[in-house]
Amino acid sequence: MILVGRNLSPFTRRVAISLQLIGLPFERRELATATQMDEIRTYNPLGRVPALVLEDGEVLIDSAAILDYLDELAPADRRLTPAAGAERRSVNRLVAFALGAMEKGVIAYYETARRPAELQWPQWSQMADAQILAGLQQLETAAAAIAGDGWLVGERLTQADISAVVALDFIRAVRPALLPAEALPHLSALARRCGEMPAFAATRPQPPSP
Ligand SMILES: N[C@@H](CCC(=O)N[C@@H](CS)C(=O)NCC(=O)O)C(=O)O
Numbered sequence: 001m002i003l004v005g006r007n008l009s010p011f012t013r014r015v016a017i018s019l020q021l022i023g024l025p026f027e028r029r030e031l032a033t034a035t036q037m038d039e040i041r042t043y044n045p046l047g048r049v050p051a052l053v054l055e056d057g058e059v060l061i062d063s064a065a066i067l068d069y070l071d072e073l074a075p076a077d078r079r080l081t082p083a084a085g086a087e088r089r090s091v092n093r094l095v096a097f098a099l100g101a102m103e104k105g106v107i108a109y110y111e112t113a114r115r116p117a118e119l120q121w122p123q124w125s126q127m128a129d130a131q132i133l134a135g136l137q138q139l140e141t142a143a144a145a146i147a148g149d150g151w152l153v154g155e156r157l158t159q160a161d162i163s164a165v166v167a168l169d170f171i172r173a174v175r176p177a178l179l180p181a182e183a184l185p186h187l188s189a190l191a192r193r194c195g196e197m198p199a200f201a202a203t204r205p206q207p208p209s210p
Pocket residue numbers: 008009010011033047048049050061062063064106
């Protein structure tokens with residue numbers, strides 16, 4: 001399989017980490033949306049990452065759809081989202097907060113770093129920042145309830161942990177001023193713990209160049 005997209009894209013990174021944790025081998029095409037859109041369109045007509053090219057050439061798009069397929073391939077004890085029940089709903093709820101923070105992070109980053117200064121609308125990025133913080137705060141509350149070396153939902157690491165940590169790392173990379181070092185201590189502790197795992201360490205995003 002070939003994963004298209006860079007680790008700075010949190011949607012791509014959560015797929016990269018999931019592939020590694022499930023134990024599925026894959027190659028990377030680290031294409032950037034800002035400069036390599038034409039090539040990205042050859043995989044996804046929308047010009048978005050991630051895309052995952054399967055062995056037979058079929059191309060999956062959108063991280064949620066890709067992760068849904070990866071869970072189909074995973075042995076039961078490596079599924080990242082439970083197949084049914086209360087734990088599935090809890091994972092999906094936390095993932096929705098993480099995805100919301102990621103989406104609003106992309107918006108705030110584009111508005112403040114990519115849009116020409118004279119066209120920027122500060123209220124727009126401020127609203128996005130408030131939504132980022134609201135999403136991350138929900139993840140912090142869930143992380144505060146973790147006992148010891150536990151996980152956000154159930155007895156083992158799930159997509160909730162992956163997406164929560166990826167969201168936090170992404171916001172720290174693209175909106176560093178939004179989160180002082182002491183902010184979100186429980187979520188940060190979870191991120192440090194995950195950061196020791198090769199799948200997270202090897203995909204850590206670099207802050208974008210100015
Ligand atoms: N819902 C999509 C979001 C993907 C997304 O927004 N990707 C960004 C990169 S972080 C992108 O491709 N942006 C370029 C664009 O939308 O034009 C997913 O989960 O895969």
